[in-house]
Amino acid sequence: MKKIGVFGGSFDPVHVGHTSLALYTLANAGLDEVWLMVSPRNPLKEKGPVASDSQRLEMLRLAVQDLPGLRVSDFEFSLPVPSYSWLTLSRLRDVFPDCSFRIIIGGDNWADFKLWKNPDLICREFGVIVYPRPLQPIPDVPKGVTVLEGAPQMEVSSTEIRRLIADGSQDSVKRLRNLLNLKVLDYITSNNLYKR
Numbered sequence: 001m002k003k004i005g006v007f008g009g010s011f012d013p014v015h016v017g018h019t020s021l022a023l024y025t026l027a028n029a030g031l032d033e034v035w036l037m038v039s040p041r042n043p044l045k046e047k048g049p050v051a052s053d054s055q056r057l058e059m060l061r062l063a064v065q066d067l068p069g070l071r072v073s074d075f076e077f078s079l080p081v082p083s084y085s086w087l088t089l090s091r092l093r094d095v096f097p098d099c100s101f102r103i104i105i106g107g108d109n110w111a112d113f114k115l116w117k118n119p120d121l122i123c124r125e126f127g128v129i130v131y132p133r134p135l136q137p138i139p140d141v142p143k144g145v146t147v148l149e150g151a152p153q154m155e156v157s158s159t160e161i162r163r164l165i166a167d168g169s170q171d172s173v174k175r176l177r178n179l180l181n182l183k184v185l186d187y188i189t190s191n192n193l194y195k196r
């Protein structure tokens with residue numbers, strides 16, 4: 001049975017925090033692969049994504065193409081929107097019977113995990129790996145949940161990246177080069193994404 005970590009997100013855009021998290025989890029949580037899965041729409045985010053589904057998928061492909069063990073998936077594109085993780089995991093189990101699946105989430109997602117649909121089912125039948133995020137305590141960890149204590153914490157978010165792009169100052173552009181894969185940065189520039 002191949003052990004797969006499913007790392008879902010808006011990836012609007014994918015940043016180095018996402019790829020570092022995926023690589024660290026792959027190396028430290030006994031997984032064979034991590035599948036980075038673009039969610040068409042997160043039911044708990046007030047605003048929908050800025051970039052289209054296919055643009056976010058393409059950026060993800062550019063960001064992970066040279067990273068062994070990481071795969072990009074558009075599996076949720078064929079599921080009802082918004083995407084609910086319990087349904088995604090159940091369908092994955094049906095389609096890939098030789099794989100076992102658990103989800104990977106950041107500490108901010110753990111904070112509202114109880115608001116997700118069927119959180120107990122997700123813990124019981126699949127499992128959750130939580131990666132710490134700055135300023136996010138991770139309390140009340142039940143059975144079926146693994147916290148990657150001691151993993152390096154990363155001060156970066158897609159919101160900050162969109163803000164830096166809209167700002168467009170020289171300082172912001174410099175900072176972006178450290179927070180984004182350069183092929184992703186080129187893609188954003190050539191497609192005029194996230195400009196004010």
Ligand code: ATP
Pocket residue numbers: 008009010011012017018021104105106107108109131132133134153154155156157158159160
């Ligand atoms: P936004 O700022 O638009 O809300 P985001 O940076 O949180 O975006 P998402 O695509 O919403 O990125 O996140 C996908 C997953 O990655 C979530 O589980 C989130 O918790 C996790 N994640 C994103 N950035 C980090 C980070 N710096 N540290 C830990 N987890 C992170």
